[in-house]
Amino acid sequence: xxxxxxxxxxxxxxxxxxxxxxxxxxxxxxxxxxxxxxxxxxxxxxxxxxxxxxxxxxxxxxxxxxxxxxxxxxxxxxxxxxxxxxxxxxxxxxxxxxxxxxxxxxxxxxxxxxxxxxxxxxxxxx
Amino acid sequence: xxxxxxxxxxxxxxxxxxxxxxxxxxxxxxxxxxxxxxxxxxxxxxxxxxxxxxxxxxxxxxxxxxxxxxxxxxxxxxxxxxxxxxxxxxxxxxxxxxxxxxxxxxxxx
Numbered sequence: 525x526x527x528x529x530x531x532x533x534x535x536x537x538x539x540x541x542x543x544x545x546x547x548x549x550x551x552x553x554x555x556x557x558x559x560x561x562x563x564x565x566x567x568x569x570x571x572x573x574x575x576x577x578x579x580x581x582x583x584x585x586x587x588x589x590x591x592x593x594x595x596x597x598x599x600x601x602x603x604x605x606x607x608x609x610x611x612x613x614x615x616x617x618x619x620x621x622x623x624x625x626x627x628x629x630x631x632x633x634x635x636x637x638x639x640x641x642x643x644x645x646x647x648x649x650x
Numbered sequence: 651x652x653x654x655x656x657x658x659x660x661x662x663x664x665x666x667x668x669x670x671x672x673x674x675x676x677x678x679x680x681x682x683x684x685x686x687x688x689x690x691x692x693x694x695x696x697x698x699x700x701x702x703x704x705x706x707x708x709x710x711x712x713x714x715x716x717x718x719x720x721x722x723x724x725x726x727x728x729x730x731x732x733x734x735x736x737x738x739x740x741x742x743x744x745x746x747x748x749x750x751x752x753x754x755x756x757x758x759x
Binding site: 574624635636637638642 | 692699738740748750
């Protein structure tokens with residue numbers, strides 16, 4: 525069964541840091557781009573970051589650029605999101621999402637998210 | 651603000667057909683994907699590409715596109731289709747950034 529399981533969420537003070545993890549199983553992890561998508565309470569979905577299968581291509585939303593770092597360990601079938609300088613507006617459920625393909629040098633990411641984890645809640649509050 | 655625009659809410663009578671739309675400049679060049687999200691659950695991909703359904707998605711869900719508008723159509727809406735629906739694609743800047751629409755709350759009457 526194809527599965528993504530996030531962990532690492534919790535309560536953190538403004539300015540603090542947190543590292544999210546996403547454990548993948550049931551597919552060849554290194555063959556697909558992966559993403560983080562977040563959803564603030566009662567709000568819509570927001571794309572956060574993408575990483576290609578080999579980690580050669582990485583992109584961030586402007587709202588997190590310079591504060592968040594996406595990475596992956598293909599040997600461990602794991603995706604990560606290091607979040608620094610956290611703000612109240614970063615409070616959200618964070619989902620990891622698998623793309624249907626890997627990054628293509630000509631066309632880029634597909635942005636087709638065919639598998640999602642259950643999400644992990646990050647609360648930034650003093 | 652989102653570069654993909656959706657109506658906040660749409661309603662449909664049980665068994666009738668409903669179309670949910672998504673507008674944005676990037677949709678002139680790229681297909682949208684559509685996701686269904688029920689309360690307390692993760693989103694689920696329902697349509698991608700020109701008009702493709704993942705395994706397990708009922709064939710009453712279909713997609714189409716014209717100009718800067720992508721549409722998700724549910725033909726014969728069922729009570730279990732009541733959910734939030736989101737479109738997504740890439741942004742129009744060409745900078746490899748993803749973008750979601752603001753979401754449409756579908757109510758089945």
